[in-house]
Amino acid sequence: xxxxxxxxxxxxxxxxxxxxxxxxxxxxxxxxxxxxxxxxxxxxxxxxxxxxxxxxxxxxxxxxxxxxxxxxxxxxxxxxxxxxxxxxxxxxxxxxxxxxxxxxxxxxxxxxxxxxxxxxxxxxxxxxxxxxxxxxxxxxxxxxxxxxxxxxxxxxxxxxxxxxxxxxxxxxxxxxxxxxxxxxxxxxxxxxxxxxxxxxxxxxxxxxxxxxxxxxxxxxxxxxxxxxxxxxxxxxxxxxxxxxxxxxxxxxxxxxxxxxxxxxxxxxxxxxxxxxxxxxxxxxxxxxxxxxxxxxxxxxxxxxxxxxxxxxxxxxx
Amino acid sequence: xxxxxxxxxxxxxxxxxxxxxxxxxxxxxxxxxxxxxxxxxxxxxxxxxxxxxxxxxxxxxxxxxxxxxxxxxxxxxxxxxxxxxxxxxxxxxxxxxxxxxxxxxxxxxxxxxxxxxxxxxxxxxxxxxxxxxxxxxxxxxxxxxxxxxxxxxxxxxxxxxxxxxxxxxxxxxxxxxxxxxxxxxxxxxxxxxxx
Numbered sequence: 001x002x003x004x005x006x007x008x009x010x011x012x013x014x015x016x017x018x019x020x021x022x023x024x025x026x027x028x029x030x031x032x033x034x035x036x037x038x039x040x041x042x043x044x045x046x047x048x049x050x051x052x053x054x055x056x057x058x059x060x061x062x063x064x065x066x067x068x069x070x071x072x073x074x075x076x077x078x079x080x081x082x083x084x085x086x087x088x089x090x091x092x093x094x095x096x097x098x099x100x101x102x103x104x105x106x107x108x109x110x111x112x113x114x115x116x117x118x119x120x121x122x123x124x125x126x127x128x129x130x131x132x133x134x135x136x137x138x139x140x141x142x143x144x145x146x147x148x149x150x151x152x153x154x155x156x157x158x159x160x161x162x163x164x165x166x167x168x169x170x171x172x173x174x175x176x177x178x179x180x181x182x183x184x185x186x187x188x189x190x191x192x193x194x195x196x197x198x199x200x201x202x203x204x205x206x207x208x209x210x211x212x213x214x215x216x217x218x219x220x221x222x223x224x225x226x227x228x229x230x231x232x233x234x235x236x237x238x239x240x241x242x243x244x245x246x247x248x249x250x251x252x253x254x255x256x257x258x259x260x261x262x263x264x265x266x267x268x269x270x271x272x273x274x275x276x277x278x279x280x281x282x283x284x285x286x287x288x289x290x291x292x293x294x295x296x297x298x299x300x301x302x303x304x305x306x307x308x309x310x311x312x313x314x315x316x317x
Numbered sequence: 318x319x320x321x322x323x324x325x326x327x328x329x330x331x332x333x334x335x336x337x338x339x340x341x342x343x344x345x346x347x348x349x350x351x352x353x354x355x356x357x358x359x360x361x362x363x364x365x366x367x368x369x370x371x372x373x374x375x376x377x378x379x380x381x382x383x384x385x386x387x388x389x390x391x392x393x394x395x396x397x398x399x400x401x402x403x404x405x406x407x408x409x410x411x412x413x414x415x416x417x418x419x420x421x422x423x424x425x426x427x428x429x430x431x432x433x434x435x436x437x438x439x440x441x442x443x444x445x446x447x448x449x450x451x452x453x454x455x456x457x458x459x460x461x462x463x464x465x466x467x468x469x470x471x472x473x474x475x476x477x478x479x480x481x482x483x484x485x486x487x488x489x490x491x492x493x494x495x496x497x498x499x500x501x502x503x504x505x506x507x508x509x510x511x512x
Contacts, residue, residue, distance in 0.1 A: 266505055
């Protein structure tokens, strides 16, 4: 069955969702960016919408909020992550759920900062909310947990920030200092001009907060403030050298249990599963009866994250 | 275990009942792992506290060819003694400055490695280590320091701590307390199963 999809947010992820929706058998009926919207209940031409965005900086001529009122089965929320009240992402999800339609989130804000509110909206709605894309890009982390049963998973740990992982693995491999590798990462487009969100651990912490919310199944609600977060800026090359002498290395590792969330630089075995190289991500689930379960892959990027969004959309058919 | 290559005496199959010491309990067999500095006389010095405190040596496996990264020689000692004597023997070894890595099957069965990062030298490294040993009842098994810029800049230290089984998390928390008081950062090991 083909679903009608409204995409709010036209950054890297939103654009890729618009581009790839057809391949997944879905129809895009509305697209909104921060200043405009394009709406067609019969289905938009993805290429035309994205061309216009490139040419004119706007996807269409309608007002952005018109997209929320358009005809759709699933609202895809792909605006930038905001903290605190998680607006405007939260209101977008609310608009979909209050009109008994589904919401699929790529925006971490509402799931990390207002999980309880979001679940309350879902309970009152005929629609469902899914958010696979908020944790680990293309990696099916949340659907693996759902399949396995959150009851039978005691902890999730791993690497969920590609930028920090790239910096630490380059520092360890090349014996270079933090500042040097950071500017290299910025040249390569692996790190943002303002890398704070990644290197201070905030981005990884949001993902592990989401994991803790999912694992605790409503018993406890976590927000970013509840997480112990430490970044990688204070790790000198000498620390990585000492770790390597002992067959270890340092990675920015997150841990989520139903009781606790923490993110910080940790010593891990140099050739262990968690010592990913480059920008790859990994999540290791500690299961009750089946030992450890590892899922790894590309944790960021437009098309990568869009595949997670579209898998969620297809689950709602 | 390395029984085949051991220097001497097999452990008796059964403890004869009449062999009692003033400990009052039947002797049991224990294994202690030590690390010795590669200098003449070290092995003898390490064995003396065992005999002096009522331990009966069963075998000594001296891995001369297999040095640790720090150039120490691992030694495995099997001995028998009444259970209440074992702790006394281990304490006596430590008092002699012998580096006990593991004692018995359980009690010092865990090792953990942490990194300290910061102004390690000027915040008095030996005092830091002393405080860690005092607060945690862990033993420092190995230490490496890297200060590429001398005392001028941030340096790093790698500590390997031997601790009692099941106590690693407590030890790490206390190490963090000691380090934080001195403005040092700690990179903890990821202890799987602890999360």
